[in-house]
Amino acid sequence: MGRGRAARFLLALLPLLLATAAHAEIESGDLTLTVTAERAGNAAPYAREMVLLRIHGLYRQQILLEEVVQPTLANFSWTQLGRDSWSRARLPDGQVGLAFDRTVAIFPHHAGDFTIDPFVHRLTVNDAGTRRVVDVRSNPIPLPVAAWTQGSGGPEAKEPWWLPARDVSVTDSWSPDPETLKIGETARRIVTVEAQGMVAEGLPPRPVMRTRGIITFAGPVTRETILTPTGPVARATYQWDVRPGVPEVIPLDAISIPWFDTVARTMRETEIPTRQIGGGLVDQAGAGAAPAATAPLVAAAAGLAAFGLGLLLLGFGPGAGRLRLPGPHRRALKRAAAAGDSVAFRTEVARAMQAEPELAALWRARPDIVAGLSALDRAVYAPAGRETPDLADLARLLGRAERAPRAESTGSNRLKPLDGPA
Numbered sequence: 422m423g424r425g426r427a428a429r430f431l432l433a434l435l436p437l438l439l440a441t442a443a444h445a446e447i448e449s450g451d452l453t454l455t456v457t458a459e460r461a462g463n464a465a466p467y468a469r470e471m472v473l474l475r476i477h478g479l480y481r482q483q484i485l486l487e488e489v490v491q492p493t494l495a496n497f498s499w500t501q502l503g504r505d506s507w508s509r510a511r512l513p514d515g516q517v518g519l520a521f522d523r524t525v526a527i528f529p530h531h532a533g534d535f536t537i538d539p540f541v542h543r544l545t546v547n548d549a550g551t552r553r554v555v556d557v558r559s560n561p562i563p564l565p566v567a568a569w570t571q572g573s574g575g576p577e578a579k580e581p582w583w584l585p586a587r588d589v590s591v592t593d594s595w596s597p598d599p600e601t602l603k604i605g606e607t608a609r610r611i612v613t614v615e616a617q618g619m620v621a622e623g624l625p626p627r628p629v630m631r632t633r634g635i636i637t638f639a640g641p642v643t644r645e646t647i648l649t650p651t652g653p654v655a656r657a658t659y660q661w662d663v664r665p666g667v668p669e670v671i672p673l674d675a676i677s678i679p680w681f682d683t684v685a686r687t688m689r690e691t692e693i694p695t696r697q698i699g700g701g702l703v704d705q706a707g708a709g710a711a712p713a714a715t716a717p718l719v720a721a722a723a724g725l726a727a728f729g730l731g732l733l734l735l736g737f738g739p740g741a742g743r744l745r746l747p748g749p750h751r752r753a754l755k756r757a758a759a760a761g762d763s764v765a766f767r768t769e770v771a772r773a774m775q776a777e778p779e780l781a782a783l784w785r786a787r788p789d790i791v792a793g794l795s796a797l798d799r800a801v802y803a804p805a806g807r808e809t810p811d812l813a814d815l816a817r818l819l820g821r822a823e824r825a826p827r828a829e830s831t832g833s834n835r836l837k838p839l840d841g842p843a
Contacts, residue, residue, distance in 0.1 A: 451481040454542050456559040459652075461587065461618060461683035465567040468531050468576040470585040470683060471619050472564065473502075473652060478521035478542050478557065479510060485552065486545035489523065492538035497527040500620060503648050526620060526653065532568040536561050574679060574688055582625035584680035586655075587618035589691050591678065598764075599663065599673075599698045607664045609640075612693050616655045618683060621646045624657040628676045628693065634667040635698060663698065670700035672772065694760070695753070697768040744780045745822040746773055754819060758812035766812050767801050770794065770819070783823045790818050 459473040466472050476489070489505075502524045510520035521542070529535065542557045569575035576583045592613040599608050614624055621644035630637055640660030647654040665671055676693040746754075750773045757766035774781040784790045796810040 452478075452544065452546075452555060452557045453480075454478045454540065454557045454559045456537065456540050456562060458537065458562050458564055461585075462686050464686055465565045466529060466683075467567055467569055467585065467681075468529050469583055469623070470528070470576070470681075471623075471653075472527050472529070474525040474527060474537070476521075476523040476525065476540055476559070478519075479512070480519045480521070480544070480546075480557075481512060481516065482544075482546040482548075484519060484544055484546060487521075488543045490541040490543055490556075491525075492540065494527060494537070496530050496533070496535050498530070499525055499527045501525050502620075502646075502653055528623075529564075529566040532566045534563070534565045536563050571688065574681070581677075581679045584616060584623065584625060584678070585619065585683050586616035586680055587652075587682070587684055589614065589616045589678065589680045589689075591615075591691055591693055593694055593696070595696070599696050600700055600764075600768075602663075602665050602698055604665050604668050607662050608698075610661045610663055612659045614657050614659070614678065616680070618652050619655045620653050621655040621657060624655050625678065627659045628678075630661055630663075630673070630676065632671065632673055634665060634669065634671040635673075636664045636666055638662040638664075665698050668699070670771075671698040672696075672768070673698060694757070694762055694765045695768060696765070697771065700771070743822045744777070744783065744825050746777060746780060746820055750776070751816070751820040754816040755813075758816045761809075761812065763797060763800050763809050763812065766816070767797055770797075773819070779825065780823060783825070784819070787818070790815075793818065 455477050457475045457477070459475055460466055461470070506520075506522040508520045508522075509517055512518045527537075539558045539561055541559075544555050544557060546553055546555055548555075569577060574581060574583070576585075592615075594611050596609050596611075599610075602608055610630075612628075616624060624644065627639060627642050638661065640662065642660075643658045645656050647656060673696045675695040677690055678692060679688060679690050681687075682689050750769065753769045754766060754773075757763075757769055784794075793810050793815040796808075797812075797815065800809040
């Protein structure tokens with residue numbers, strides 16, 4: 422009885438199915454596939470620079486099966502970014518169809534004039550009630566790859582590492598703070614480099630961190646590619662365990678990372694910031710037992726932690742004319758201020774004081790500088806919640822020329838008699 426009802430239902434539905442199948446006949450324009458090359462800055466890319474291929478299909482017919490046949494891409498490396506996407510889309514005539522999207526990142530091997538051959542989307546569709554396999558082809562795309570003409574660097578140079586990206590940022594973290602380390606203690610340094618508009622395999626290898634007086638143990642490197650609506654973001658995390666082997670303050674120089682701005686089409690530079698190992702807060706319990714003749718480097722670094730006491734450790738020197746902080750120190754202070762890095766700013770001030778004790782002595786007499794550096798020390802060393810001073814204004818104050826004190830005679834009769842020669 423149940424089978425009879427089902428048969429009668431199918432017989433009643435058959436005219437509707439035949440009408441639908443006839444209506445589903447494939448017409449010109451029902452199945453379209455386009456491939457667009459998305460180039461940074463709308464300029465011809467250089468070798469090893471990423472180009473995104475946006476593959477978009479728009480289909481009026483119902484899709485039963487599908488397969489993308491990709492060209493060989495003989496002169497490119499490539500990787501698919503994420504999974505294929507299917508969605509409903511409004512067609513130009515107002516009807517609803519199916520949209521297919523895939524993104525492929527390609528990287529040209531060398532300069533030259535190339536052509537991206539057509540992609541083929543092999544579809545199994547219902548054509549007037551019959552299963553039919555249809556190959557939907559995209560148009561070929563010309564893709565010229567420019568030769569590097571900007572001098573140093575570039576994709577063919579072995580050094581420095583070729584890093585083309587929309588933007589590059591660096592995050593540097595330590596645990597514990599390196600300035601609190603004593604000889605034999607260990608801190609872990611983690612540096613994260615993020616580059617917008619590239620995949621993680623294009624990021625540089627772990628930088629070399631080596632300087633006198635420290636022992637470093639390199640940890641693992643992790644890489645990941647984060648997919649965003651505007652393109653991929655590459656992230657690499659580098660790790661070291663750092664241990665001081667000498668009791669002195671140890672400066673760690675900045676590590677430069679050159680990169681190519683794919684939007685402005687020019688070379689730029691970012692850096693892993695300079696840091697200081699040792700020379701942190703003064704140990705109040707042992708301060709009275711410190712020897713009278715302290716090493717100048719240690720005295721200056723410890724003095725910066727408590728600026729008022731530190732300046733007392735620095736004496737006035739003879740001089741004439743005007744004194745000014747040398748250019749490299751001024752530029753380093755401006756970079757740290759622009760980055761909002763109070764720790765790097767404080768470390769550079771310590772170096773400047775060590776290199777220019779006469780100038781540091783003059784800063785002692787400037788209440789605005791004393792107040793600014795004291796606020797900086799509180800922001801760096803005091804508990805959370807302390808407000809960081811205006812680093813740009815402080816860099817300007819420290820970079821100004823100061824009038825040097827006049828040399829004074831050490832004799833007992835330094836002034837002439839008020840009534841003339843004796």
